[in-house]
Amino acid sequence: xxxxxTETSASHxxxxxxxxxxxxxxxxLILVGIALAxxxxxxxxxxLGPARxxxxxxLSALTNPTAVADQLRVVIWDIRMPIALMxxxxxxxxxxxxxxxxxxxxxxxxxxxxxxxxxxxxxxxALGLVGGVALxxxxxxxxxPINAFVMAMVASMFIYxxxxxxGVTVETIVLLGIALVFTFNxxxxxxxxxxxxxxxxxxxxxxxxxxxxxxxxxxAVTAAxxxxxxxxxxxxxxxxxxxxxxxxxxxxxxxxxRRLRLxxxxxxxxxxxxPVSFVGTIGFVGLVGPHIARMLVGEDQRFFLPGSILCxxxxxxxxxxxxxxxxxxxxxxxxxxxxxxxxxxxFSLIFTQRRRAW
Amino acid sequence: xxxxxxxxxxxxxxxxxILDGISTGxxxxxxxxxxxxxxxxxxxxxxxxxxxxxKGDGKATLEGSKRGRDGICYMPQDTGANAVLTxxxxxxxxxxxxxxxxxxxxxxxxxxxxxxxxxxxxxxxxNLGELSGGQRQxxxxxxxxxxxxxxxxxxEPTSALDLHRQIEVLDFMRRLAAKRGMxxxxxxxxxxxALRYCDQTLVIANGRLIASGRTADIVTARMLRExxxxxxxxxxxxxxxxxxxxxxxx
Numbered sequence: 001x002x003x004x005x006t007e008t009s010a011s012h013x014x015x016x017x018x019x020x021x022x023x024x025x026x027x028x029l030i031l032v033g034i035a036l037a038x039x040x041x042x043x044x045x046x047x048l049g050p051a052r053x054x055x056x057x058x059l060s061a062l063t064n065p066t067a068v069a070d071q072l073r074v075v076i077w078d079i080r081m082p083i084a085l086m087x088x089x090x091x092x093x094x095x096x097x098x099x100x101x102x103x104x105x106x107x108x109x110x111x112x113x114x115x116x117x118x119x120x121x122x123x124x125x126a127l128g129l130v131g132g133v134a135l136x137x138x139x140x141x142x143x144x145p146i147n148a149f150v151m152a153m154v155a156s157m158f159i160y161x162x163x164x165x166x167g168v169t170v171e172t173i174v175l176l177g178i179a180l181v182f183t184f185n186x187x188x189x190x191x192x193x194x195x196x197x198x199x200x201x202x203x204x205x206x207x208x209x210x211x212x213x214x215x216x217x218x219x220a221v222t223a224a225x226x227x228x229x230x231x232x233x234x235x236x237x238x239x240x241x242x243x244x245x246x247x248x249x250x251x252x253x254x255x256x257x258r259r260l261r262l263x264x265x266x267x268x269x270x271x272x273x274x275p276v277s278f279v280g281t282i283g284f285v286g287l288v289g290p291h292i293a294r295m296l297v298g299e300d301q302r303f304f305l306p307g308s309i310l311c312x313x314x315x316x317x318x319x320x321x322x323x324x325x326x327x328x329x330x331x332x333x334x335x336x337x338x339x340x341x342x343x344x345x346x347f348s349l350i351f352t353q354r355r356r357a358w
Numbered sequence: 359x360x361x362x363x364x365x366x367x368x369x370x371x372x373x374x375x376i377l378d379g380i381s382t383g384x385x386x387x388x389x390x391x392x393x394x395x396x397x398x399x400x401x402x403x404x405x406x407x408x409x410x411x412x413k414g415d416g417k418a419t420l421e422g423s424k425r426g427r428d429g430i431c432y433m434p435q436d437t438g439a440n441a442v443l444t445x446x447x448x449x450x451x452x453x454x455x456x457x458x459x460x461x462x463x464x465x466x467x468x469x470x471x472x473x474x475x476x477x478x479x480x481x482x483x484x485n486l487g488e489l490s491g492g493q494r495q496x497x498x499x500x501x502x503x504x505x506x507x508x509x510x511x512x513x514e515p516t517s518a519l520d521l522h523r524q525i526e527v528l529d530f531m532r533r534l535a536a537k538r539g540m541x542x543x544x545x546x547x548x549x550x551x552a553l554r555y556c557d558q559t560l561v562i563a564n565g566r567l568i569a570s571g572r573t574a575d576i577v578t579a580r581m582l583r584e585x586x587x588x589x590x591x592x593x594x595x596x597x598x599x600x601x602x603x604x605x606x607x608x
Contacts, residue, residue, distance in 0.1 A: 016470040016482050017463070020446050023483070238455050244441035245448065245486075248434035249498075251411050253455040253505070299442040300451070302459050 027303040030296050034310040038088070041317040045084040046076055048324040086214035087320040087334070088313040089222040090275040094282060095289025095312020096226070097271040099304065100233060102290055103240055104264045105170050111286035112272030115159055115173070116180025117152045118283060121276040123184045124151030125206045126191040130199045144206065149277035155180055156269030163265065209282035209335025211320060218278045225274050229267050230309070236260065237301035244299050284339040285312050288346050315342055359387040359539040360422045360429065360508040362408070369407045369414030376403045377414065377565045385558065387422070387508065387539040390532055392552035392573060395562035396586060401545040404562060405432050405511040420509065429508030436494055436518060439486050445497050446482040449473070452501035472500050475530065491518035499527065503534070509541045516546070528555040549577050549602045561585055574600060583608050
């Protein structure tokens with residue numbers, strides 16, 4: 001005879017609710033922990049450089065700039081802080097873009113680079129560096145980042161346009177992205193082949209990614225894009241989480257899956273293309289930042305969203321620190337160091353957790 | 359109490375006509391309606407069309423509903439989700455669609471009751487990816503019920519369950535439908551389950567409604583031969599319940 005319970009056991013119920021509340025609290029504490037670690041790396045990032053300062057000196061320059069020596073104030077506020085904040089905003093943007101790309105494409109390999117956005121940006125930059133071609137006439141000083149941004153948006157809009165066509169699946173979008181990567185990389189190689197020695201060095205440096213040309217304006221633009229995009233994702237947190245249960249299930253919850261995916265794609269394009277146009281190719285953060293966040297706080301977007309932002313920011317900020325101390329006196333390209341530092345850390349997480357994270 | 363009426367419902371995928379002219383009388387709340395038919399007959403498409411997930415001609419009219427189309431919930435076949443979410447989180451997720459971030463104590467109490475009712479409280483903090491097909495199916499039922507539907511469209515909800523669980527779930531759904539006044543349509547292949555638990559039956563084949571009415575009147579030897587191409591008898595057991603006895607493929 002059927003035995004499904006109709007009465008409820010009070011103790012068991014308490015356990016369910018209690019466990020859920022404990023899980024939520026644990027995740028909030030993890031996020032707070034990452035945020036604190038980020039504060040530490042940010043301060044360290046500003047302390048390190050050709051002239052080394054103590055953490056106390058940095059903190060007093062931050063909290064009371066008029067009371068410290070002019071040199072210290074100028075180094076911290078005008079030179080190091082834009083770079084340190086650029087690392088955070090770029091890391092956060094790329095990681096968030098990667099997280100949502102993995103969510104909407106249901107693909108663990110998705111990142112801003114899977115869809116060819118980075119490759120397109122690289123090609124745009126090369127057009128300026130090698131050919132002197134300005135895709136947006138009139139802004140010669142910003143020719144390289146504007147070229148990179150325009151090409152990244154062209155790639156994004158192309159993918160957006162294709163994905164609005166009837167019958168286009170998630171797999172088609174991923175394949176299209178891979179095709180774009182190969183196309184733009186081939187075009188970039190051709191540009192490099194034709195380039196002068198000086199232009200070639202500039203292109204290679206740009207494609208390695210660098211924070212050294214960060215300015216307050218660039219930081220403000222990247223941060224502003226982040227401030228605009230985060231609430232757009234946040235208000236769709238439940239719908240985006242539901243997408244990970246499959247299209248049918250999300251649709252059965254009343255979500256407009258097609259519209260949700262397209263909206264997310266537009267926001268992702270903006271989030272990915274702006275930082276890439278400013279700092280060059282930093283690929284690893286967009287792929288690994290979300291995976292680290294997923295391992296730590298799961299895929300409930302209420303935690304995954306801030307988790308991805310914080311993990312990406314922390315990863316790039318920590319990398320910025322490492323890139324300064326690895327070879328004293330030299331600042332190594334951040335795009336290279338991100339992968340070198342991030343891979344062992346990522347592996348250690350995979351092997352210590354040893355549980356399913358996708 | 360809510361009731362659902364289908365009027366000339368149709369749907370196409372591209373140029374292929376999948377559903378055509380499905381009309382029924384009132385499918386009343388508090389009752390279970392079996393939707394039966396061979397594979398690829400159009401049962402899932404019918405559910406998606408009723409839920410408004412695909413467009414088409416005709417209309418599904420809901421009477422006595424407080425929430426309109428939001429009260430219709432479609433429970434798809436097993437989707438094999440690999441999201442990094444616990445069972446409990448996935449049910450919170452189902453219940454909070456379109457709502458704010460904050461999850462109230464009342465919402466959690468309801469989820470606890472639901473898990474208890476389906477005997478899956480022990481799975482609450484397992485990850486979805488660790489569950490068996492049958493366990494996933496039970497969680498999917500909990501997710502659907504957490505949305506408090508007025509009309510629930512269940513697409514083969516017991517296909518991965520063992521016999522004991524099938525009986526449990528169908529018995530539970532019958533009692534819950536009566537208690538909530540919920541109209542439940544279940545796509546099901548086991549006609550003995552349909553005979554035992556479902557008040558009405560719709561027979562779909564090649565996208566068309568072949569027969570509809572009281573289950574005992576619909577599940578006949580003739581219907582089985584014409585729809586499923588099998589020779590079978592309907593016999594009453596010692597407890598007075600009708601059973602399908604299959605003799606051979608026709």
